[in-house]
Amino acid sequence: MSGDGAVVVAAVEAVADRIQAERDHLTDLDSAIGDADHGGNMARGWAEAAEAVADLADPDAQTAVKTAGKTVLSEVGGAAGPLYGGSLVFASQELEGGVTPETAVAFAETYLEKVQDRGDASVGAGTMVDALTPAVHTFKKSIETDELPPLEALTKAVAAAEAGVQFTVPIRASKGRASYLGWRSVGHQDPGATSTLYIMEELLAVAAGH
Ligand code: ADP
Ligand code: MG
Numbered sequence: 001m002s003g004d005g006a007v008v009v010a011a012v013e014a015v016a017d018r019i020q021a022e023r024d025h026l027t028d029l030d031s032a033i034g035d036a037d038h039g040g041n042m043a044r045g046w047a048e049a050a051e052a053v054a055d056l057a058d059p060d061a062q063t064a065v066k067t068a069g070k071t072v073l074s075e076v077g078g079a080a081g082p083l084y085g086g087s088l089v090f091a092s093q094e095l096e097g098g099v100t101p102e103t104a105v106a107f108a109e110t111y112l113e114k115v116q117d118r119g120d121a122s123v124g125a126g127t128m129v130d131a132l133t134p135a136v137h138t139f140k141k142s143i144e145t146d147e148l149p150p151l152e153a154l155t156k157a158v159a160a161a162e163a164g165v166q167f168t169v170p171i172r173a174s175k176g177r178a179s180y181l182g183w184r185s186v187g188h189q190d191p192g193a194t195s196t197l198y199i200m201e202e203l204l205a206v207a208a209g210h
């Protein structure tokens with residue numbers, strides 16, 4: 001296996017390992033403001049996704065992302081399954097021509113749009129959108145306006161996602177299970193924003209070659 005497809009396969013494996021390592025932490029975050037299943041659901045789904053992409057014969061990037069997304073969609077369940085999995089499947093079309101800075105920006109934007117479409121959450125609702133939105137906007141600006149090298153753009157995007165995760169702590173959630181708590185969601189870090197950050201950190205690590 002070679003090229004962009006191999007990088008995607010490596011990225012899915014890195015994400016699966018990281019989510020497994022953070023499983024209990026994600027469960028703890030979801031037990032505070034949800035139903036304590038985010039760690040378990042995500043760990044199982046991404047482990048299955050890693051197996052599914054490893055079984056592909058010399059896939060291109062689009063096929064590998066689509067396969068991972070389909071698996072996450074069918075295995076993760078809850079709110080996160082369709083949001084992560086369905087959006088990955090949909091955004092995978094942007095990688096038809098392989099992974100370049102331009103297609104990576106298109107992929108990121110389409111992924112964000114799909115998450116927003118499906119979940120109907122804006123920034124400030126206390127969800128994964130709070131980490132994803134600043135990350136995608138920062139990535140796009142870094143590539144298109146500032147013309148930074150892709151690794152630097154991704155590094156800045158990860159920093160923006162990290163700030164977005166912190167932003168979920170003091171706000172009151174208005175979407176997802178955490179919204180059922182009303183003001184009691186204040187002071188809690190959103191599990192989906194946190195898993196989004198972990199995924200982005202792994203993308204950066206794989207892109208940087210370590
Ligand atoms: P569930 O809440 O169904 O148990 P998970 O625990 O797996 O699903 O995922 C919860 C995460 O999903 C939340 O932390 C939040 O980031 C995200 N989420 C929930 N609802 C929405 C939504 N409408 N839009 C965007 N993200 C959402
Ligand atoms: Mg949950």
Ligand code: MG
Pocket residue numbers: 035037078079
């Ligand atoms: Mg649930």
